[in-house]
Amino acid sequence: MVISNSISRNPSYMRINCAPACMSCDELDFNKRCPVDENAKNAFEPGDVNKFFERVTTDEEFAKYNITIHSRPRRLDDDESVKDGPWLITFENFISNQEANRLIELGGIEGYKRSSDVGAIKPDGSYTEEVHSTRTSENSWCMETCMADPVAQNVVNRIEHLTQIPQTNSESLQLLRYEEGQYYGVHHDLIEEQTHRPPGVRILTFYMYLNGNEDESELEGGGTSFPRVGITVTPKKGRAALWSSVLNEDPHAKDPRTDHTALPVIKGVKYGANAWIHQRDFMTPNRRGCT
Numbered sequence: 584m585v586i587s588n589s590i591s592r593n594p595s596y597m598r599i600n601c602a603p604a605c606m607s608c609d610e611l612d613f614n615k616r617c618p619v620d621e622n623a624k625n626a627f628e629p630g631d632v633n634k635f636f637e638r639v640t641t642d643e644e645f646a647k648y649n650i651t652i653h654s655r656p657r658r659l660d661d662d663e664s665v666k667d668g669p670w671l672i673t674f675e676n677f678i679s680n681q682e683a684n685r686l687i688e689l690g691g692i693e694g695y696k697r698s699s700d701v702g703a704i705k706p707d708g709s710y711t712e713e714v715h716s717t718r719t720s721e722n723s724w725c726m727e728t729c730m731a732d733p734v735a736q737n738v739v740n741r742i743e744h745l746t747q748i749p750q751t752n753s754e755s756l757q758l759l760r761y762e763e764g765q766y767y768g769v770h771h772d773l774i775e776e777q778t779h780r781p782p783g784v785r786i787l788t789f790y791m792y793l794n795g796n797e798d799e800s801e802l803e804g805g806g807t808s809f810p811r812v813g814i815t816v817t818p819k820k821g822r823a824a825l826w827s828s829v830l831n832e833d834p835h836a837k838d839p840r841t842d843h844t845a846l847p848v849i850k851g852v853k854y855g856a857n858a859w860i861h862q863r864d865f866m867t868p869n870r871r872g873c874t
């Protein structure tokens with residue numbers, strides 16, 4: 584099984600890799616460079632995962648997204664037929680067709696490259712990027728130029744408004760492209776090494792489908808399947824899936840039930856976008872190679 588997927592490209596490459604020349608050798612020691620602020624606020628404290636999903640799924644404002652609850656924890660007053668599970672919900676028309684098309688275009692402008700996974704930890708605390716046969720898609724990151732686009736900005740603002748978690752807790756949008764036969768094997772989005780790093784772990788995945796099985800792209804296959812939950816979300820343009828990577832009782836710890844896989848594309852090309860949301864600010868420490 585793959586450890587987890589790659590994290591946002593690290594803009595501090597020069598500071599770390601050219602440390603002797605730049606006279607910034609202190610920068611090489613991860614613990615000196617990247618202290619964890621013990622007073623920084625966590626997005627989720629114990630009990631907050633459930634509170635978060637209860638709010639999102641009952642807020643009148645979000646009824647326009649026709650939210651489907653595919654899985655949730657069992658409540659005391661539930662009847663026998665309700666299965667206990669992690670939170671996994673979907674939204675319809677979270678992004679418009681025009682926005683989806685523009686995000687696909689922005690991925691092309693940034694440049695799609697073969698996806699990699701987080702590998703070994705290097706002495707400076709950064710990770711090697713490893714290409715695995717378990718992840719054959721391509722992706723690009725929506726960095727500065729892409730984020731200056733009003734469409735990318737609006738989408739990120741909308742996610743922030745819905746989650747009420749600052750957008751600085753999120754990695755740059757990752758734009759994905761899968762050709763026929765491409766897939767991403769069973770994995771989990773949480774990266775355990777990040778538990779004691781400044782941004783903390785990924786707590787939520789907000790995954791957006793930029794095309795789907797029912798539109799002009801004639802995509803077949805490419806669903807996102809959660810084998811432990813027994814649910815497959817089918818790609819539909821504008822649809823978004825949201826799940827928790829952490830436990831309600833301990834939101835720094837992995838909830839293994841949200842393992843998932845991107846099933847192979849049978850026909851056409853699949854496009855999607857990931858927003859990975861962390862416990863604390865991600866953007867600032869990422870600029871210093873501290874994520």
Ligand SMILES: O=C(O)CCC(=O)C(=O)O
Pocket residue numbers: 588759767772790805806807843844845846855857
């Ligand atoms: O493409 C998908 O359906 C899911 C992708 C995914 O799980 C990931 O990129 O971490």
Ligand SMILES: [Fe+2]
Pocket residue numbers: 588770771772843
């Ligand atoms: Fe994933």
